[in-house]
Amino acid sequence: MGGDPASPAEFVALDQGINARAALLIQAAARKVLPRLEPVGCSVDDRGFKCDFSLKEGEWPTEAEGEALGREAVSMELSGASIRYSGESEDEVLQLLEHTATYEVNGVKAFLEPGAKVEDGRKVKAVKILNISAHNPTAEMRFVRIIGVAFDSDEGLRKYLTWLSEAEKRDHRVLGQKLDLFSFHEEVGPGLVIYHPKGQVIREELIALIREVNKRLGYEEVYTPHVFRSTLWKISGHYRLYRDKMVLAKIEGEEYGIKPMNCPGHILIYKSKSRSYRDLPIKLSEFGTVYRWEKRGELYGLLRVRGFTQDDGHAFLREDQVKDEIKAILKEIMYVLSLFGFKDEEIRVYLSTRPEEYIGTEEMWDKATEALRSAIEELGMRYEVKEGEGAFYGPKIDVHFRDSLGRWWQCSTIQVDFALPERFGLEYVESDGSKKRPVMIHRAILGSVERFMAIIIEEFAGKLPTWLSPTQAVVIPVKTAAREYAEEVARKLSEEGFRAVADLGDETPSKKIRRAYDEGVPYILLVGPREAAEGSVTVRGRGNVQVKNVPLGKFIEALRDEVSSRSLKQAAIEALKPS
């Protein structure tokens, strides 16, 4: 609990074979006990199964009916269900031209996504329906989606439910309140974050990290306003393509829009004078706060908000510079990821290629896509290709991260853009005097500070690495006689640039220690007359690691090393431990 060292979230991947089997049984059970639901399709992943039904007529299914469905599926299984694969086909129910695998379960038809492996040895012994919601594959169609998890034993389900309740404790929304990091308020508006002092410390640390990265990459920081005339949004195309997410206001007969992206502002900097091929690359960065009016139901804690700060950057490049830039950015992304200890299976890298509708020439696309691909490969990163999923203006690489509940969120992104340079008529003068169009790269390493912060809060369950911790050390006097010394220690640490406080209240030392642990403070320094006499501290790290009577100077030195190297571990206490 409170004393555990920072550890990455353990995601429990579910058994897909059992869940596929359960998905089929659920459909057969529905035909039996809920005939107003007609199965239309089903899919399975490491978070369970999802089954879609068309609702023929009558009431929306209730939670109780959902549970009954789960029970029926298990009882069908226990009385010996027969499951037979009967081939794949174009979907005749949906007429969506989706490929589905068809099965017969006890003689009735059931569907599953093609390629899903169905367990045929073990049996489905426990099913839990987690959610019944609407699924709209198209604007006109509405299906009932039943989501659940299945196990081959009651024990499996019990363990899963325990994991779920543990995952809830890591939830950044819960921890954000408990650790006094940020809040949302009805009177402010949904999706708009208020950062408290401690949350702002984390924000600032993340921004400081990216400032260093930007410096290495050669990005110069700029600052642009939050509101631009609609004229600009019309040129950029946002006014037409992004309008439904923009906040627009008419003032004195003129229309303005709050920025949903930072790029147009940076483009104006490029355009502010004529550029030579010698000037390129030009790289601009901004911690730009943008506003996007996401639909109500899409908002989700810090992971999906309406106002957020991007660690944005735009590079204006000659075509031959594109690949090096991508590679350099990817390297820095990998460096940043290493600071947080994300494991391979906790991130997903995607390369999205040319969609059906696109601008620019095929040759440009091929070159840019190839640049992205070879950059990833040369760095040995694992990735998946999403064919045709690129933006209309260019191909892109996205990095997705998993939250405590196993959901994926897009954070880092590198996008090649042929469109905006064209729309804004960007040019540079080539060595032969001809005018050429630069290529733009949009990139964000954290993506948004908000989303990234949420991911790491969950990753560490609030027990952040010391360099990120809002309070790095709490000094606790174990005897009243040591109060002054405790204050002195805290003051010294502050003078040395650490975030330290002395806890001088009238409570017992035990209570203060407990509280400091609960708040995730990485170092608790205990001082009494003994320490005061010799100018030392007793250091307690996370996980009940304690080293007694460390000279304060030595602790400061060790802490400085830990913080400046942005150590993932509690390097200071490791270094101080007697060997």
Place this chain on the structure above:
RNA sequence: GCCGCCGUAGCUCAGCGGGUAGAGCGCCGGCCUCGUAAGCCGGUGGCCGCGGGUUCAAAUCCCGCCGGCGGCUCCA
């Protein structure tokens, strides 16, 4: 935005087959002055999200709105 669920003290929650509210933590005060994961006692605290309706009477039932949660869709 769509489907379902939810909204009681600063926080977590009880009360909800109608009779105007409770606990723990926190906060405040007192005692204790403490060597390692919640010391003891007392007090404070609520327009029961907001508005309307039903009723002799609404936290409790109904409707609308606001906000949240789980999905869908979309994205950093």
